Amino acid sequence: MIDLALRLARGEFSLDVALQLPSRGVSAVFGPSGCGKTTLLRALAGLERADGHVIVGDEYWQDDRRGLFVPTHRRPIGYVIQEAALFPHLSVQGNLDYGLRRSGQAGSREALAQAVDLLGIGALMARGTATLSGGERQRVAIARALATQPRLLLMDEPLAALDAERKADILPYLERLHTTLAMPIVYVTHAMDEVARLADHLVLLREGRALAAGPTHELLSRADLPLARRDDAGVVIEARVEEHDDRYRMMRIGAAGASLWVGGSHAALGETVRAAVLARDVSVTREPAQQTSILNVLPVTLESLHADGGTVMLRLRVTATSSSASTSEAPVYLLARITHKSCDALALKAGDALWAQVKGVALMSAGG
Numbered sequence: 001m002i003d004l005a006l007r008l009a010r011g012e013f014s015l016d017v018a019l020q021l022p023s024r025g026v027s028a029v030f031g032p033s034g035c036g037k038t039t040l041l042r043a044l045a046g047l048e049r050a051d052g053h054v055i056v057g058d059e060y061w062q063d064d065r066r067g068l069f070v071p072t073h074r075r076p077i078g079y080v081i082q083e084a085a086l087f088p089h090l091s092v093q094g095n096l097d098y099g100l101r102r103s104g105q106a107g108s109r110e111a112l113a114q115a116v117d118l119l120g121i122g123a124l125m126a127r128g129t130a131t132l133s134g135g136e137r138q139r140v141a142i143a144r145a146l147a148t149q150p151r152l153l154l155m156d157e158p159l160a161a162l163d164a165e166r167k168a169d170i171l172p173y174l175e176r177l178h179t180t181l182a183m184p185i186v187y188v189t190h191a192m193d194e195v196a197r198l199a200d201h202l203v204l205l206r207e208g209r210a211l212a213a214g215p216t217h218e219l220l221s222r223a224d225l226p227l228a229r230r231d232d233a234g235v236v237i238e239a240r241v242e243e244h245d246d247r248y249r250m251m252r253i254g255a256a257g258a259s260l261w262v263g264g265s266h267a268a269l270g271e272t273v274r275a276a277v278l279a280r281d282v283s284v285t286r287e288p289a290q291q292t293s294i295l296n297v298l299p300v301t302l303e304s305l306h307a308d309g310g311t312v313m314l315r316l317r318v319t320a321t322s323s324s325a326s327t328s329e330a331p332v333y334l335l336a337r338i339t340h341k342s343c344d345a346l347a348l349k350a351g352d353a354l355w356a357q358v359k360g361v362a363l364m365s366a367g368g
């Protein structure tokens, strides 16, 4: 576990957070511009002097009660920023070698080889860094950070400087990091699609304070957080592949007795995948619709309604149908955004048993 409490003031802005982040997987720090994401990351790295403590596993990096503050260069961290600072006069190999020598930490040739393989940059080793695309530069920067075998990888908007195409190129590599590496990653972003694809744990930051923190799927399924007011509000569901329909190139995925058909058939039976369902793609009915083109119609219980400007956000708990559902699994939630008119026409109230019609399910990635 990473246990941190950090407080600092910079002019009008103050940071004051106390968080416990899991020691595996990606913890995303998400929030609007200026909310303190970079400041938090820099304080974790020891680049900003904040009051408080930082404990990573059993290592104390800062503990004010004992007057302990480990300087940045002695913290076993990898730090990847938006625009990688690579030496233009050195090749990719030269940059990686330099990074390894400079770190003075437990970096090793094997770790470097593994990182090169993981980031798929083997073919780029002899290239001058000036000839690399933005996405390739970031992959080199990430490999350089990993080669030092850090205890913690800090990433500050690593994809923000890339266009949509380059971003799509590099995301699969980040997903590989996420599933392959045991080391925790703290990942700063203001892009919801990156949160939905990569984050296991989520910290919502607002004006230097942690508004909420917890497993990504839990926070995304809450209708009371500012996330639910976004146009792209929706849930992510970690589910297992339960059936392939090769004729239509679709698969059925299941979690906690809820089952959904999604396009594509590349994941193997039994594999864990992550799927996203946007609130605007979910509607509700009192009776299951007959003869609908919508494949995914799920029995749900309406947990709560949240009026939000012109629309109403419904939080729905999927009622397990499959007999294989294990009772130990956390229930699956959906959000549905509907109009006030529809809400009144159906006379919806908390506790109602309804049917959710899911118009679109996006397969994000293989899960963790």
Ligand SMILES: Nc1ncnc2c1ncn2[C@@H]1O[C@H](COP(=O)(O)OP(=O)(O)OP(=O)(O)O)[C@@H](O)[C@H]1O
Residues within 6 Å of the ligand: 010, 011, 012, 013, 031, 032, 033, 034, 035, 036, 037, 038, 039, 040, 190
């Ligand atoms: N030295 C400083 N003096 C005064 N204010 C500062 C100083 N450094 C940072 N700030 C302010 O602290 C706040 C947090 O900045 P920070 O860069 O951490 O935000 P952020 O969430 O990473 O933003 P972005 O997404 O735009 O990168 C901002 O309002 C910034 O203007």
